[in-house]
Amino acid sequence: MNRIGILTYHACNNYGASLQAFALQTTVRERCGDCEIIHYRSDVMREITRPFTKRPRHPKEFIKNVTRLPYRAALERRDRLFEEFTNEVLRVGPLCRTREEVIAQAERYDCIICGSDQIWNLDPGIRYQTPLFFLNFPKKQRRVAYAPSFSNWVKDAPTQEDVFLPWLRTFDALSVREESGAEYLRSLGLPCEVVLDPTLLLDRPAYDAIARAPSLDHPYILLFSWTMTREVCQAARRISAALGRKIISIVPPACDLRRVSAPARRRPAGVPRPRTERGFHRNKFLPRDGFFFALRKTLRLGLR
Numbered sequence: 001m002n003r004i005g006i007l008t009y010h011a012c013n014n015y016g017a018s019l020q021a022f023a024l025q026t027t028v029r030e031r032c033g034d035c036e037i038i039h040y041r042s043d044v045m046r047e048i049t050r051p052f053t054k055r056p057r058h059p060k061e062f063i064k065n066v067t068r069l070p071y072r073a074a075l076e077r078r079d080r081l082f083e084e085f086t087n088e089v090l091r092v093g094p095l096c097r098t099r100e101e102v103i104a105q106a107e108r109y110d111c112i113i114c115g116s117d118q119i120w121n122l123d124p125g126i127r128y129q130t131p132l133f134f135l136n137f138p139k140k141q142r143r144v145a146y147a148p149s150f151s152n153w154v155k156d157a158p159t160q161e162d163v164f165l166p167w168l169r170t171f172d173a174l175s176v177r178e179e180s181g182a183e184y185l186r187s188l189g190l191p192c193e194v195v196l197d198p199t200l201l202l203d204r205p206a207y208d209a210i211a212r213a214p215s216l217d218h219p220y221i222l223l224f225s226w227t228m229t230r231e232v233c234q235a236a237r238r239i240s241a242a243l244g245r246k247i248i249s250i251v252p253p254a255c256d257l258r259r260v261s262a263p264a265r266r267r268p269a270g271v272p273r274p275r276t277e278r279g280f281h282r283n284k285f286l287p288r289d290g291f292f293f294a295l296r297k298t299l300r301l302g303l304r
Contacts, residue, residue: 116147
């Protein structure tokens with residue numbers, strides 16, 4: 001059986017990245033056989049995903065360290081659990097920290113799949129972005145893109161076409177997860193399909209198989225929002241007051257977490273852990289954005 005490698009954001013230590021990688025790898029292994037994730041994790045990426053920056057240089061890094069100090073134990077536990085998920089649940093190859101190491105590792109595969117997640121978002125504000133996810137090295141194997149995303153950067157993509165377009169033309173099959181990206185590639189003469197996010201490719205039993213029993217024995221409101229906008233926090237507070245349930249936030253705390261409630265501050269990002277999707281089954285309310293909409297739909301849970 002041909003060997004397949006997947007190049008994606010799989011070790012960003014957030015739920016969306018971990019579960020999209022798990023879902024795509026599981027699907028490929030079921031349908032195509034031997035498959036592993038190319039374990040690319042640059043030093044910049046690892047430093048950003050750490051709960052605390054070891055050598056802060058940017059103002060945001062100083063702010064992150066200071067605001068997270070009260071939650072240190074929970075955040076470090078969260079980091080360990082994500083590392084455990086990456087190394088024990090996902091099937092990954094040898095660690096690659098540099099572009100050269102990825103190119104050498106690519107020699108082992110007959111096919112490389114790029115995706116999903118925002119691997120094609122080259123916004124300079126994303127410190128770990130890299131054109132490496134366009135496979136910008138000589139082609140020696142089949143190349144397939146499954147559900148990568150340009151995100152909102154698609155409007156600025158034409159300014160960097162010289163960086164990635166020659167390499168996209170080497171792909172044997174292209175697909176993205178949003179219509180805007182597909183329209184853009186088609187305008188360049190590249191056939192492209194819009195496909196499902198990988199998390200929607202699996203049924204509930206696949207997630208049950210990696211789930212642990214919930215660590216909480218009472219109903220709660222699960223809050224997931226990277227931005228923690230005032231609107232999201234106000235909605236969470238209203239639901240909490242109406243139902244008499246505590247709010248559990250699973251995103252690393254920011255200074256504006258105080259907008260939500262004391263229960264959310266007392267139980268930050270450590271719960272639930274990456275392998276606790278089964279806990280979602282008990283929640284009828286889930287203020288969320290982005291990835292969790294797809295996961296909730298995947299698990300076929302009702303949202304009142």
